[in-house]
Amino acid sequence: MQLALTALASTALEMWESASIASRWHQDILAAFENAVRQSSDAGKVSMDQLAGFREALNDLASDSLVKANAEVVRAQFVRLGFSAIPYGSQIEPHDE
Amino acid sequence: MNNGDGLSLGAQASTVLVDTSLLIEQQKGEAHSSPVRRALERFTFRGISSYSKLEYKRAWLQRIGYLHTLSRKPGVDTVGKILDQINRLIPVGHQRRRIQTCLSVVSKYLDMPCPSLSAKAQMVRLQGFLKHAVLAATEALRQMSTGEFRGTGCIRAEELPEEKTDGSLDITIRRCKPENIRCSVHEFFEDNRASFEKIKLAISNAPNPSSELKRTMDHISLAQVTPTHLCDDRHCSKISDAIIAVDGKEMSVFAANNDAEWRLMASAMGKPLLNPMTGQTHLP
Numbered sequence: 040m041q042l043a044l045t046a047l048a049s050t051a052l053e054m055w056e057s058a059s060i061a062s063r064w065h066q067d068i069l070a071a072f073e074n075a076v077r078q079s080s081d082a083g084k085v086s087m088d089q090l091a092g093f094r095e096a097l098n099d100l101a102s103d104s105l106v107k108a109n110a111e112v113v114r115a116q117f118v119r120l121g122f123s124a125i126p127y128g129s130q131i132e133p134h135d136e
Numbered sequence: 137m138n139n140g141d142g143l144s145l146g147a148q149a150s151t152v153l154v155d156t157s158l159l160i161e162q163q164k165g166e167a168h169s170s171p172v173r174r175a176l177e178r179f180t181f182r183g184i185s186s187y188s189k190l191e192y193k194r195a196w197l198q199r200i201g202y203l204h205t206l207s208r209k210p211g212v213d214t215v216g217k218i219l220d221q222i223n224r225l226i227p228v229g230h231q232r233r234r235i236q237t238c239l240s241v242v243s244k245y246l247d248m249p250c251p252s253l254s255a256k257a258q259m260v261r262l263q264g265f266l267k268h269a270v271l272a273a274t275e276a277l278r279q280m281s282t283g284e285f286r287g288t289g290c291i292r293a294e295e296l297p298e299e300k301t302d303g304s305l306d307i308t309i310r311r312c313k314p315e316n317i318r319c320s321v322h323e324f325f326e327d328n329r330a331s332f333e334k335i336k337l338a339i340s341n342a343p344n345p346s347s348e349l350k351r352t353m354d355h356i357s358l359a360q361v362t363p364t365h366l367c368d369d370r371h372c373s374k375i376s377d378a379i380i381a382v383d384g385k386e387m388s389v390f391a392a393n394n395d396a397e398w399r400l401m402a403s404a405m406g407k408p409l410l411n412p413m414t415g416q417t418h419l420p
Contacts, residue, residue, distance in 0.1 A: 052250045058264075059257040063303050070264030071272065082166055107299075114268065115275050121173070124272035127245035128164040131196060131238050 044080040047093070051076050054100070065100060067110035072096040075122040092120050152179040153384030155377075155392035156188040158412065159280055160195060163273050168413075175412035176391065184281040185383035186293040191376055192277060194309055197270050197297055199238045201307035204266040208304060213259050215243050242266065270297050270305055285383040287328075289320035292369070312369040321372050321379070322363035331382045331405065332356050332375075338404035346396045352378050381405050 051073035058069045076093065079085040085093075096113050099105060118124065125131075154176060162169045176182055206212060206221045218239060226232040246258075246265060253261075274297050286293075297307045312318060325332060339345050339353040355374040358365045366372045372379065381390065381401040391410040392398035399418050402409035409418040 049250075052253070052261075055253055055257045055261045055264075059254070059260040066260060066264045067268065067271075070261070070268040073261075074265065074268055074272075078166065111275075114272050115279075118272055118276045118279055121169075122272075123165060123169050124163045124276050125196070125200070125269045126165040127241050128160070128196065129168050130241045131199075 040085070041080070041083045044076065044083070044085060048073065048076045048080045062105055064105035064107060064110045068096055068099050068105070068113045071110075071114050071117050072100070074126070075117045075120070078122050078126050081126075086120075089120050089122075092116050150179055151181040151183065151387045152176060152389045152391050152410070153380070153387040153407075154182050154184050154188075154281060155380060155390070155394075155398060156184075156191040156195065157393045157398075158391055159184065159188060159192050159277065161393060161413065162280055163276055171415070172393075172412045175410060175415075179389070181283055181387075182281050183283045183285060183384055183387055185288075185380040186284055186286045186290050187288055187376060187379045187383060188293075189277060189284075189296070190290055190293040190309070192273075193295075193297065193307065196238075197273055198307050198309065199235055200242075200266055201270050201297060201305045202235060203239055203242065204263060204270065204305055207259065207263045207266060213255060215239065215262065242269075267299070267303075267305060270307065271299060287320075287324045287383040288372075288379060289324070291318050312367060312372070314364050314367040317364065317367045319367070321366045322359075324379075324382075325359050325363045325366055328382045328385075329360070331385060332359070332378060335378045335381065335401065335404045336360075338400050342400055345400070348377075348397055349400060352397075377401055 051069065054069055058066050072093065075089070079089060095116070099109050099113060102109075158172050158176070161172045203218065206218050209221065212218055212221060219236065222232060222235050222239065226235060242262070242265065246262060277296070292309055292312065295309065297305055300306055336353050336356045339349045342349065345353070352375045355365070355371055356378065358371070359375070366375070377397050378401065381404070384390070385405050388407070389410055390398065390402040390405070390407045391412065393411055393413040395409070395411060395418070399409055402418065403420045406420050408420060411418070
């Protein structure tokens with residue numbers, strides 16, 4: 040499983056080359072997807088629901104035409120599936136000035 | 137004090153006030169988010185103060201959003217050029233260091249070996265991650281609570297980050313002045329004068345209060361004379377924990393991870409304090 044997740048994270052990374060000339064909704068979905076896959080890869084586990092979420096995001100990425108709502112749905116779904124918005128945030132000291 | 141994920145709170149403890157600190161913890165990596173989510177999920181009602189939404193935005197979404205803005209400027213096509221912008225635009229001091237640290241952490245997170253990725257693609261990826269962080273954290277804010285208290289009628293709390301049609305993010309937090317009152321924090325203070333007095337008294341009786349608590353006490357004293365003192369955003373923010381505690385005082389349990397301030401807030405309001413990060417519950 041770990042190997043598959045690492046491979047998926049690498050695939051997501053390589054997709055940025057084509058995403059850089061795609062629509063911003065494709066870029067939004069790829070960012071959400073890679074963020075989620077990275078977290079699963081780091082944790083070394085993924086649930087069936089999360090896998091279904093990955094699949095849906097990949098299906099969207101394969102579409103030629105996307106709208107803002109597509110990106111919003113994917114983003115909300117990954118939040119609902121328990122993926123953190125700012126997984127690197129533990130190293131950023133919040134402040135309130 | 138009790139250990140064990142706050143299980144000693146009893147079956148009647150079904151409502152909880154979730155402090156800003158725990159909203160933030162839930163959006164970090166799994167080591168931070170899991171204990172908080174586990175501890176809170178057994179409460180049927182998880183309330184937040186609208187003032188926490190403001191803090192959540194101010195605490196770090198603004199910084200990440202600012203990096204997103206810089207990364208979209210013409211001619212900024214590498215992380216190094218974002219750093220140049222930070223050094224050029226932000227005066228030397230805490231704020232500049234915080235934004236530099238934020239950028240370095242984000243860059244490190246994204247630093248996976250992929251020599252085939254062009255500089256442009258790497259920049260688009262960075263922008264994508266920054267934007268996702270802000271918008272997903274905003275979405276998470278909607279999902280993390282089951283209810284919101286709006287005692288102060290804080291209009292700035294309702295100004296959530298938004299994506300504009302050109303793809304930029306609006307994370308502006310507007311200023312408030314007593315000459316142009318747009319909220320009801322002063323009326324909230326009047327209505328809950330006794331509760332704020334309890335907090336002030338608890339701070340004055342504390343053996344070694346933090347500087348933040350001392351500042352809270354000072355500003356409560358000023359508001360007791362002139363409640364509209366709080367209608368300046370530089371003042372209401374000084375008593376933010378007290379506002380959140382009073383706003384959620386109908387909840388049976390308070391939950392936070394910054395014990396230094398919240399043990400006192402919870403105790404003054406007669407509530408147990410659950411700290412999911414330590415798994416401890418402090419009884420009032």
